Amino acid sequence: MKSAHIIIGQSDLAAMELGADVLRNDGFNVHLVTTGERILEHLKQPVLPDLVVVDNSLKSPTALELCRMVKSNPLLRSIPVVMLVPADSAPDNQAALEAGCDDLLVQPVNPHVLSARIQSLLRIKFLVEDLDDTESVLYTLTRIIEAKDSYTMGHADRVARYAIELGKALGVSGDDIESLRKGGMLHDIGKIAIPDPILTKPGKYTPEEFDIMKQHPGLGCEICKKLRSVRDALPLIKHHHEKLDGSGYPDGLAGGQIPTLVRIITIVDIYDALRSRRSYKEAFSLDTSFEVLWEEAKKGWWDKTVLSAWEKFVRQTENGSSSRGGGL
Ligand SMILES: [Fe+2]
Structure with a gap:
């Protein structure tokens, strides 16, 4: 958990500096990027991020498009996506949830709340991955039986x-x-x-x-x-x-x-x-x-x-x- 890699996409870098510092203090590896394209680059790496935070001011792709991309790709969909939204953005919030966004946080975000939400989402992600690993062991056992x-x-x-x-x-x-x-x-x-x-x-x-x-x-x-x-x-x-x-x-x-x-x-x-x-x-x-x-x-x-x-x-x-x- 402590060494988890978090990508934060925020067009206004200064707005996330404090949040990134708190997350780093909590033990996360934080990568701040300012465009949707940079997030896509991270999602194409052999070692994937554990969680993505996207600000809804991102362009090409937008935060919503990124969320849809992650959640429609079987290789990526287990990565939690947290979207940062302005106050009074109810219609956008609905679209974000429909796109599969895992959590919405209204800006300005308290960095400690952000850290707590991220830790909660990662606990679930890693539990699911443990289950997947256990299933994989069972499937391997099946193949061992067949190999006999x-x-x-x-x-x-x-x-x-x-x-x-x-x-x-x-x-x-x-x-x-x-x-x-x-x-x-x-x-x-x-x-x-x-x-x-x-x-x-x-x-x-x-x-x-x-x-x-x-x-x-x-x-x-x-x-x-x-x-x-x-x-x-x-x-x-x-x-x-x-x-x-x-x-x-x-x-x-x-x-x-x-x-x-x-x-x-x-x-x-x-x-x-x-x-x-x-x-x-x-x-x-x-x-x-x-x-x-x-x-x-x-x-x-x-x-x-x-x-x-x-x-x-x-x-x-x-x-x-x-x-x-x-x-x-
Ligand atoms: Fe049988």
Whole structure:
């Protein structure tokens, strides 16, 4: 926190000197600039600023334009933007908030208030980054599991991508799309706790081995349940091997007990497994894969509406190339 880099854009440099001194005394690295262009230059550097303060007198780009640029760029949007506004600027304030501005301070700004606001915004930013780091560790674990078995390489990424496509085709939106992405990436993370000889065994499992393998959804849920940012994906991790007729695992959920998002993950997980080469089988063709899925749907395992939407999407998008290494 103390060594955080703050860019302050203020056309009247003298007006910010006192504020900059207070911030420096509080331990921040402060860079004062007088134009919007100079702020843009800082935002193109390999080491990005931790927070940007913009005065609304800035021109080309204006403070509002800068704010929109930062908040619409996935690489920059986590940088808090504080806008300094004159008193009685209510319409501009509304536009600033709509542009994604994180805080508005009316000028003249008390430097100690500015410092306190900056510290508050940075605490949130660094907490979110910690969460992102933790998620990244989980995704790395997923890739470690896949690396143990070359046949499953890229499976989690594909399941996440397919789940999002299928979700959108079914009208899923907003936070649920994010849950599909996280659930797709992490659905098999519990395999990290499955012994390697079972995890990488070519051919079919013995009943005893299969009982151990069946623990991976529950183990995955245990690994992820303390992490608030993936909380909404927990049902997808725990239940991606359930079947509508109740014959799946780990809980034998049936029918309406299985949420739509879980049904989506289940279909695309199996689809990818069918379309991929595994130690015990070659990659199935598109037609054969859907034949298998429809047979199983008729047995009462899968949601026919979800499967139908996936087949429609896949056939419209692809002409049947193998899914290993990309595509559908
Ligand atoms: Fe699984």
